[in-house]
Amino acid sequence: MSGGVDSSVAAALLLEQGHEVVGVTMRLWGGDSDTGCCSVSDVDDARRVAQQLGIDHLVFNFTEDFHRNVVEPYINDHAIGITPNPCIECNRHLKFDRLHERGIVLGFDAVATGHHARVVQEDGVWKLVRGHDMAKDQSYVVHMMDQHQLSRTLFPVGEMTKTVVREHATRLGMRTANKPDSQDVCFITSAKDADGRSGRVSFIGRRIPLNPAVVVDESGNELGSVESVELVTLGQRRGVAGGGGTKRFVVDIDVPGRKVVVGPESMLMVDHEIVENVIWSNEPHVGPARVQCSAHGEPRSAVLSVDDAGRVVATWTEPQRRISPGQSAVFYDADDRYVLGGGLVTRSVQMSTQ
Amino acid sequence: MRPEAVEAMLPFMTEVFANPSGSHRFARQARKSIDEARDVIADAIGCKPGEIVFTGCGTESDNTAITGVIRRTPGVAVCSATEHHAVLHCVEHANGVVVNVNHIGTVDLEALQAVLSPEVTSVSVMAVNNETGAITDMAAVSKMVRRYAPQAILHTDAVQAACWIDLRTIWPLVDTMALSAHKFGGPKGVGILVVREGKYFEPIVLGGGQERDRRSGTHNVGGIVAAAEALRMTDVERNSEVARISALRDKLFAGLLAIEGAHRTIPAENSVPGVVHVCLQGIESESLLYLLDEADVCASAASACASGAMEPSHVLAAMGLTSDLTMGALRLSLGHTTTEADIDRAIEAITEAVNRIRAVQNRRSL
Numbered sequence: 001m002s003g004g005v006d007s008s009v010a011a012a013l014l015l016e017q018g019h020e021v022v023g024v025t026m027r028l029w030g031g032d033s034d035t036g037c038c039s040v041s042d043v044d045d046a047r048r049v050a051q052q053l054g055i056d057h058l059v060f061n062f063t064e065d066f067h068r069n070v071v072e073p074y075i076n077d078h079a080i081g082i083t084p085n086p087c088i089e090c091n092r093h094l095k096f097d098r099l100h101e102r103g104i105v106l107g108f109d110a111v112a113t114g115h116h117a118r119v120v121q122e123d124g125v126w127k128l129v130r131g132h133d134m135a136k137d138q139s140y141v142v143h144m145m146d147q148h149q150l151s152r153t154l155f156p157v158g159e160m161t162k163t164v165v166r167e168h169a170t171r172l173g174m175r176t177a178n179k180p181d182s183q184d185v186c187f188i189t190s191a192k193d194a195d196g197r198s199g200r201v202s203f204i205g206r207r208i209p210l211n212p213a214v215v216v217d218e219s220g221n222e223l224g225s226v227e228s229v230e231l232v233t234l235g236q237r238r239g240v241a242g243g244g245g246t247k248r249f250v251v252d253i254d255v256p257g258r259k260v261v262v263g264p265e266s267m268l269m270v271d272h273e274i275v276e277n278v279i280w281s282n283e284p285h286v287g288p289a290r291v292q293c294s295a296h297g298e299p300r301s302a303v304l305s306v307d308d309a310g311r312v313v314a315t316w317t318e319p320q321r322r323i324s325p326g327q328s329a330v331f332y333d334a335d336d337r338y339v340l341g342g343g344l345v346t347r348s349v350q351m352s353t354q
Numbered sequence: 355m356r357p358e359a360v361e362a363m364l365p366f367m368t369e370v371f372a373n374p375s376g377s378h379r380f381a382r383q384a385r386k387s388i389d390e391a392r393d394v395i396a397d398a399i400g401c402k403p404g405e406i407v408f409t410g411c412g413t414e415s416d417n418t419a420i421t422g423v424i425r426r427t428p429g430v431a432v433c434s435a436t437e438h439h440a441v442l443h444c445v446e447h448a449n450g451v452v453v454n455v456n457h458i459g460t461v462d463l464e465a466l467q468a469v470l471s472p473e474v475t476s477v478s479v480m481a482v483n484n485e486t487g488a489i490t491d492m493a494a495v496s497k498m499v500r501r502y503a504p505q506a507i508l509h510t511d512a513v514q515a516a517c518w519i520d521l522r523t524i525w526p527l528v529d530t531m532a533l534s535a536h537k538f539g540g541p542k543g544v545g546i547l548v549v550r551e552g553k554y555f556e557p558i559v560l561g562g563g564q565e566r567d568r569r570s571g572t573h574n575v576g577g578i579v580a581a582a583e584a585l586r587m588t589d590v591e592r593n594s595e596v597a598r599i600s601a602l603r604d605k606l607f608a609g610l611l612a613i614e615g616a617h618r619t620i621p622a623e624n625s626v627p628g629v630v631h632v633c634l635q636g637i638e639s640e641s642l643l644y645l646l647d648e649a650d651v652c653a654s655a656a657s658a659c660a661s662g663a664m665e666p667s668h669v670l671a672a673m674g675l676t677s678d679l680t681m682g683a684l685r686l687s688l689g690h691t692t693t694e695a696d697i698d699r700a701i702e703a704i705t706e707a708v709n710r711i712r713a714v715q716n717r718r719s720l
Contacts, residue, residue: 043662059662060640060642061664062661101718106641
C-alpha cells in the first residue's frame with residue numbers, strides 16, 4: 001500500500017472478495033522525497049486506509065535493498081550515459097522479489113498491488129494481461145514476472161478504469177480518493193535545490209561529477225554545449241537542437257569524450273533492437289510480437305528471434321527510432337493483449353557498429 | 355500503569371481540575387498535590403524536592419539537560435555512541451563529540467578520557483541502555499569526568515534504570531538525571547529532570563515561569579501525582595522485583611539460547627533484569643516480529659522511524675556487531691506484570707517462529 005488510491009482500493013476489493021488481508025508499505029528511501037511511496041505522509045495515508053478497512057498495516061524497511069538494487073544502479077548508469085528506469089528495477093527487485101520472499105516466509109499466499117494489469121490463468125499458463133483501462137495500463141512496468149511470481153500475484157484494480165477506482169474509493173469514504181497519481185521517480189524531489197538545479201540534476205550531481213560536453217552535428221561541426229553529458233538521453237531533442245530550425249536529435253553520447261552528437265531523425269532509425277537479460281513470462285517466444293519500449297509508449301510490430309549469443313533480436317516491421325540504452329523492451333503477443341516477456345536494451349544498435 | 359497510579363490520577367480528571375498556578379482554593383489544592391508528589395519523588399531519588407523539575411517526557415528532560423546546559427555554558431558536549439536519540443541528537447546538534455563504546459555497549463572509559471578537557475561543559479552517559487539493558491559503571495564515569503572535565507555538568511539518562519537500580523546510588527554521582535514516568539508504571543506524558551542545586555541551565559520551554567522558571571507550561575497535575583505513586587511503589591518493591599524478574603530473565607535466556615544461532619548480546623552481570631536482548635543469526639527481525647505478533651508475543655528489534663519502519667540499531671552498530679547478527683536483533687522486556695507462564699509462552703513462540711523462517715529459507719535455497 002503506497003498510500004495512493006489504487007492500492008487503497010485494491011485492499012478493499014480483496015476484503016470484499018473474502019481474502020484475509022494485511023496491508024504492507026515498503027519503506028524504500030530515507031532521504032528527501034515528495035512523491036511516490038516513500039514519504040511519511042504517504043505511509044500515514046496507507047495506515048489510515050488500512051485502519052478504516054480494519055486490517056493490520058505493517059511497514060517493512062527495505063531501504064538497504066532499495067539503495068543497492070535501485071538507487072546505486074540508477075547513479076552508475078547515468079555515469080556511463082545510460083538512462084535507466086528505476087520504477088522497473090524497484091518492481092523487479094523489491095515488489096516482486098523481496099516482498100514476495102517476505103510474504104512466503106510469513107505464510108501469505110499472494111502479494112497484491114494496485115497496478116493496472118491483470119493476471120489470468122489460461123490453459124494452465126499464467127498470463128500477465130494488459131489492464132482494462134488502456135490509458136492506465138501498467139503491464140509494462142511489472143513485466144518481469146515468471147510463472148511462479150505470476151501465480152502468487154494479484155492486481156485487484158486491473159479490471160477497473162481509473163475513474164471507477166476513484167469512484168469506489170469515494171464511495172468507501174477513503175482519504176486517498178482524490179489523491180493525484182504519482183508521476184516521478186519516488187526518491188527524487190520536484191523542488192529545485194539551492195543552486196536552482198532540478199531535483200534530478202541535483203540528486204545525481206551530488207553523487208557523481210557532472211561534466212559539460214560539446215554538441216556536434218554528424219559531420220563534427222560544433223553546434224553548442226550541454227552542462228552535463230551524463231544527463232543526456234539518446235533521442236533527446238530539448239536543449240541540444242542548436243539553431244537553424246532543423247529538428248535535431250541526440251544520436252550518440254560519448255561520455256568519456258565529453259561529446260554529444262546530434263542529427264536528423266533519419267539517423268535515429270533502425271530496423272532492429274537487441275534485448276538482453278530477458279525474462280519470459282512462460283516459454284521463450286520467437287515470431288511476430290508487439291514491442292513496447294516506454295511506460296506509455298505505443299507498441300510496435302516486430303518479429304522476435306534469438307541470436308547466436310542468446311540475445312533476443314526484435315526486428316521491426318517498419319524502421320523505428322532507436323531505444324535509449326537502459327530502457328526496457330517488453331514483448332506482447334501479436335494481438336497486444338498479454339506480456340510474453342521483456343528485457344533491457346543495454347546498448348544502442350547503431351553505436352555498436354561505429 | 356500500576357493500578358495504584360491509575361487510582362491516584364483519576365480524581366484529577368474529575369474533582370480536582372484546577373490549574374495549580376492559580377490562587378483560589380481549588381488551585382491551592384492542586385498545588386498541594388504537586389508539592390506532595392515532589393516530596394515523594396525526591397525521597398525515592400535521594401535528592402532535595404527543589405531539585406526536581408517536571409517536564410513533558412524523558413526526551414524533554416534529556417534535551418533540557420544538554421541543550422539547556424550548552425546554551426547557558428557554551429562549550430563542548432560529549433556523549434556515548436549508544437545513548438538514546440533524545441541525547442545523541444542533542445549532542446550532534448551542538449556539534450559535540452560522540453565517544454565509542456566497549457563490547458557491552460557502554461562508554462569506553464579510555465576513549466572518554468581522551469576527549470575530556472576543561473572546554474567540555476556537558477557530558478551525558480546513560481545509566482542503563484534502553485535497547486540492550488547494559489549497565490554503565492556510573493561511579494567510574496563520574497570520577498573521570500570530575501577529574502578531567504571539572505567544568506562539565508554530568509547528565510545521565512536514567513529512564514531505563516528506575517525499576518532496577520536504586521536511584522539513590524546514581525544521583526550522588528551526577529549533576530542532572532532524566533526519568534520518564536511511563537517506564538516505572540506511571541502515565542505517559544510526565545518526565546522528570548533532577549538538577550543539582552547550584553547547577554544551572556537555560557530553560558528550553560519559555561512561558562509562565564512554572565517550575566521556578568526552569569520549565570514553563572501548565573502542570574499535568576494528575577500525571578505528576580500518578581508518577582509519584584508509581585515511583586514510590588517501584589522503590590518499595592524494587593528489591594523483591596529484581597530477584598523475581600532475574601529468575602524469569604535467566605529462564606528466558608536459557609530457552610532462547612537453546613535456539614541455534616542465538617547470541618546473547620550482553621552478559622547477565624552487566625545488564626538489568628528487565629531486558630532480554632539476543633541476536634538470532636540469519637533471521638530477519640521484521641519477519642520474526644510479525645510471526646511473534648501473530649502468536650500474541652509483542653517484542654521489538656530496535657527503534658522505529660516516523661513511518662513506523664524498524665531502523666537498524668545504532669546501539670548494535672556502535673558495539674561493532676556484524677550485520678548478520680544485528681539483522682536478527684530481538685528485544686524482550688520483562689516487568690512487574692510478567693509471569694512465568696509468559697516466559698514459557700515466549701520461548702515456545704520464538705522457537706517456533708525461528709524454525710518456520712529457517713524452514714522456508716532452506717526450502718528456497720535448495
